[in-house]
Amino acid sequence: MGLFVLMPISCCVLAAPHRLLHEQALAIAKDRDVSAATKVLKLSELAAADDPGDSGLAQGLNALRDRLKMLDVVLAHDFIFRTDDVDLHLAQARMAFNELERMGGVDPEMRDLMARNQTAAWNIEDARLLLPERPGKEGGLLPDKLVFDDYTAGRPAYVRLDGDIGTVTSVDLTKGPRIIVVAGCHISDRAAMAINDSPALKQAFEDARALWVAPASNSADLKAIRAWNARMPDQKIMISYRNNEWTALDFSVIPSFYFFRDGELVAEVQGWPADGSIPDELLQALTRIGKARE
Structure with missing residues (x-):
């Protein structure tokens, strides 16, 4: 087993009339006919899209989860290909996560997603706050602080x-x-x-x-x-x-x-x-x- 996987890959295909943001991000990431630079550009453009409208609690929660998953793919490429948009996309993920939390829709998957990205940016305190109930797993492997x-x-x-x-x-x-x-x-x-x-x-x-x-x-x-x-x-x-x-x-x-x-x-x-x-x-x-x- 390796220490790293460039990005998480999902094979789930949803029967929606329009592909969700996460699906679009995965399609860009898995396109072997374009260069890494083109992928990064397309993913950045996708991240710049306005948040889906909230027309009901369930739809709003699903839209926020979808946006967070999309930004996770975007950030995976930001980190590995050294883009200048890491802080911007991380801030967008924070905003989506905070709104999801306000609506009571944060689950372990979303918490882990944010913790992974905060760890990659070495925001140790933020990462630990996201994993308060999971000592001994991911949270236990983080250093307590940076010197x-x-x-x-x-x-x-x-x-x-x-x-x-x-x-x-x-x-x-x-x-x-x-x-x-x-x-x-x-x-x-x-x-x-x-x-x-x-x-x-x-x-x-x-x-x-x-x-x-x-x-x-x-x-x-x-x-x-x-x-x-x-x-x-x-x-x-x-x-x-x-x-x-x-x-x-x-x-x-x-x-x-x-x-x-x-x-x-x-x-x-x-x-x-x-x-x-x-x-x-x-x-x-x-x-x-x-x-x-x-």
Whole structure:
């Protein structure tokens, strides 16, 4: 099992004369004939649509639930593809949720939906308020608070999960060699084990201060991340604090290896062989940053 699913997919088809907003969002998301940029644009346009009119309690509740589900799909793409509309769409989701709560229509599904997105935005207090009756499940995996250690706004930063604390730290890519690994799936697991099993390769990654980073995502599995870190303490996965700050990374491709030297991105390697062998491209990239495996 991987740590992430890009977005939840539903196969339910409703027999309505016009597709609901959530159905429209899923159709856009699953369209393989358009680029990611086009999908993001279409989803943003869908999110900008006016809320459906409230002509009765049941219809109003259903319309608000539909809008929240649609915004969940929109936010999934916002986070992964680093759009500038995360805060806008999250605010729209908050408004729909608050109205649904005012009408007495909040159920566990809607509460979980909002909590996932608040967690992805690292709004820890808001996420915990949404899960007051569920200690030990999703709420129990969240850090109690964030602390900022050597953090500079605007620079790429990650969150390290240390028990009940999430520590936010910025990354300096401008000095010397550096490897950033976008991780968070079973293939990443395979790559990490292969690197760990090779003493020379493991040393090269340590010398290049390799950092394994998962994207902030509304489908992140914090339990799986904590389990990974317990299993592989030398290659712990951190989580992006603000995806938009990692301008050189593509969070939609996992795993990906980015090789920097004095701030310059000099090589990128995507994926990992199914047979567990070390990709030649990765060895060449290590040479380019002066960390060739001996």
